[in-house]
Amino acid sequence: MIELKNAGCSFQDSLAPKGWFTAVSTLTACFENGGRYAIVGESGSGKTTLARMIAGLQRPSSGNISVDGSPVYGRAKAGKGHFKKVQIIQQNSTSALDPKLPVGRSIEEPLFCFFRMGKAQRRERCRQLMKLCNLPEGYYTRLPSELSGGEQKRVAIARALAAEPQCLIFDEATNGFDLPLRKKLINEIIDLQQQLGFTLLFITHDMELAVVVADEIFVMKNSNLVERTAFSGDYSVFHDPYSRMLLEAGGLIEAPADRNHKMKERIDVQ
Numbered sequence: 539m540i541e542l543k544n545a546g547c548s549f550q551d552s553l554a555p556k557g558w559f560t561a562v563s564t565l566t567a568c569f570e571n572g573g574r575y576a577i578v579g580e581s582g583s584g585k586t587t588l589a590r591m592i593a594g595l596q597r598p599s600s601g602n603i604s605v606d607g608s609p610v611y612g613r614a615k616a617g618k619g620h621f622k623k624v625q626i627i628q629q630n631s632t633s634a635l636d637p638k639l640p641v642g643r644s645i646e647e648p649l650f651c652f653f654r655m656g657k658a659q660r661r662e663r664c665r666q667l668m669k670l671c672n673l674p675e676g677y678y679t680r681l682p683s684e685l686s687g688g689e690q691k692r693v694a695i696a697r698a699l700a701a702e703p704q705c706l707i708f709d710e711a712t713n714g715f716d717l718p719l720r721k722k723l724i725n726e727i728i729d730l731q732q733q734l735g736f737t738l739l740f741i742t743h744d745m746e747l748a749v750v751v752a753d754e755i756f757v758m759k760n761s762n763l764v765e766r767t768a769f770s771g772d773y774s775v776f777h778d779p780y781s782r783m784l785l786e787a788g789g790l791i792e793a794p795a796d797r798n799h800k801m802k803e804r805i806d807v808q
């Protein structure tokens with residue numbers, strides 16, 4: 539289980555009133571093992587900063603974060619053990635892959651780093667991971683630049699899965715892709731989570747995606763968590779006006795104005 543206790547993150551900013559800008563206000567939450575969670579909110583609301591704190595890449599400026607009771611940040615930086623447990627697919631997967639490293643070697647790196655696997659064993663595990671992520675075997679020797687954006691994303695997923703993480707964070711996993719590819723990638727992510735049982739933290743701007751992927755949704759606005767709710771198909775569980783605005787923007791519920799308009803239309807017809 540991942541637990542955040544009053545975890546927050548501020549950055550020094552000479553233009554901010556007190557010299558500090560709050561990217562994530564103190565937040566207390568937990569993510570159960572094997573759960574599917576979405577963190578949704580507008581650009582700049584603090585989603586990536588929160589994800590990076592959980593992934594061990596950004597030390598909180600207040601509070602603490604633990605995984606299965608062990609603190610992520612002690613006196614030192616987050617250690618190798620944490621990176622094995624929690625993997626993140628960063629917002630920009632191109633920069634997450636070494637441009638000079640063939641994709642097979644990229645996927646094999648965590649196999650050596652975390653499991654000290656020998657060459658033949660790595661090759662075989664890499665083949666399995668590529669298959670799991672719908673990557674043709676022949677791509678083993680290709681460079682990232684020889685792959686499409688969607689394929690690069692799959693390589694980043696295969697590489698993250700190589701660590702056999704307990705939790706996988708997808709930061710804007712499908713941003714910038716056309717609708718059919720987005721749907722395909724989302725279905726692949728859900729399938730992988732069901733097969734492998736990792737905790738899924740799915741970060742997105744889109745409420746439409748959040749409700750498809752997650753059983754529990756965290757809504758962030760201006761660095762604050764404005765709502766956290768379990769979701770199983772009934773939109774009335776969302777109460778915060780901002781969450782409802784995101785649902786309206788995604789066409790998942792009618793805006794009150796539309797409802798009034800339609801009601802009026804009906805009355806006019808009668």
Ligand SMILES: Nc1ncnc2c1ncn2[C@@H]1O[C@H](COP(=O)(O)OP(=O)(O)OP(=O)(O)O)[C@@H](O)[C@H]1O
Pocket residue numbers: 549550559560561579580581582583584585586587588629743
């Ligand atoms: N290292 C940093 N130094 C200073 N400010 C930062 C840093 N990282 C993030 N911020 C600021 O914190 C705020 C939240 O950024 P963050 O990347 O977490 O937002 P986000 O919700 O992921 O946005 P998007 O949806 O656009 O990816 C932004 O205003 C950003 O400029």
Ligand SMILES: [Mg+2]
Pocket residue numbers: 585586587629709710
């Ligand atoms: Mg972000």
